Amino acid sequence: MAEEVKLFGTCGSPFSSRIQVALKLKGISYEYIEEDVTNKSPLLLKYNPIHKKVPVLLHNGKPIVETRVILEYIDETWKANPILPEDPYDRATARFWAKYIDGKCAAAAMKAFWAEEKEREKAVEEACECLKTLEGALKDKKFAGGETLGLVDIVANFIAFWLRSFQEISGVELLTEEKFPDLFKWSEEYVEHPIIKEYLPSRDELMFVFVHKRLQNLK
Structure with missing residues (x-):
């Protein structure tokens, strides 16, 4: 069947x-x-x-x-091409970073993009602290798990593409090569991966998402 x-x-x-x-x-x-x-x-x-x-x-x-x-x-x-490490400790570590990215980094970045002007400076500072933590964890690796895409990289897609695109649209600067060279390099490797590129939205689609989210936050 x-x-x-x-x-x-x-x-x-x-x-x-x-x-x-x-x-x-x-x-x-x-x-x-x-x-x-x-x-x-x-x-x-x-x-x-x-x-x-x-x-x-x-x-x-x-x-x-x-x-x-x-x-x-x-x-x-589906066991082929695992996205989580086999070693239990490495699996737990990957789960930790995936949760950190979703629970801390993405939320902080969203707040930085859509915060009111009087709160934006603090929100940007908090978001950059999260990115600094990820920069330290990456440690010159091509991908979070080494040479191949894994759970953490997949979950971090918001940082690799959406964050960089939203900062261009909004003018709020978070991830740059000067501030976070390792994370920036990782983000470029990520978006150039042939499978990743297949599922990245167009600028028009991103603009719709950005405006929709901004309107939601203004309610």
């Missing part, structure tokens, strides 16, 4: 892009279903009734939600 794999996602979303990259790295064929996040489909609400968000992975009719949970599910289900 053939496996049925579907992905509910949306253009311009770093979270949807993460799952597309992981499935591609694993060589898994799937059906992509584009969701309008301003008018969520009945299927999305059915499969993710608690958070009502993308991405949602549907595997043989069973929904898996939450980006990092989906990534680990993919890695455990």
Whole structure:
């Protein structure tokens, strides 16, 4: 019996892009279903009734939600081309950094981009501290796990592409070669990876996401 794999996602979303990259790295064929996040489909609400968000992975009719949970599910289900290290300590370390990026770095960067002017300087300082921490953890490696893409790199897609693009649009400077040479070099290696490039949004899509998020933060 053939496996049925579907992905509910949306253009311009770093979270949807993460799952597309992981499935591609694993060589898994799937059906992509584009969701309008301003008018969520009945299927999305059915499969993710608690958070009502993308991405949602549907595997043989069973929904898996939450980006990092989906990534680990993919890695455990399809063993080829692992995205998590085999060693338990290294796996735990990768999970730690993935959580740090989502819970601390991305949130700090978002705040820096959309903070009111009087709060922006402090928000930028906090975001740069997070990037400094990641710079120290990278230690001249090509990718976070060494020579190949892994969980931490996939989760850090927001920093590699979205952050750099949003800072061009907003004029708020966070990640530069002068400030963070190792992290900047990693980001360039990342976006030039042939699989990554396939799932990066266009500038128009990014502009839509940026404006939409800014309007949400102004409410």
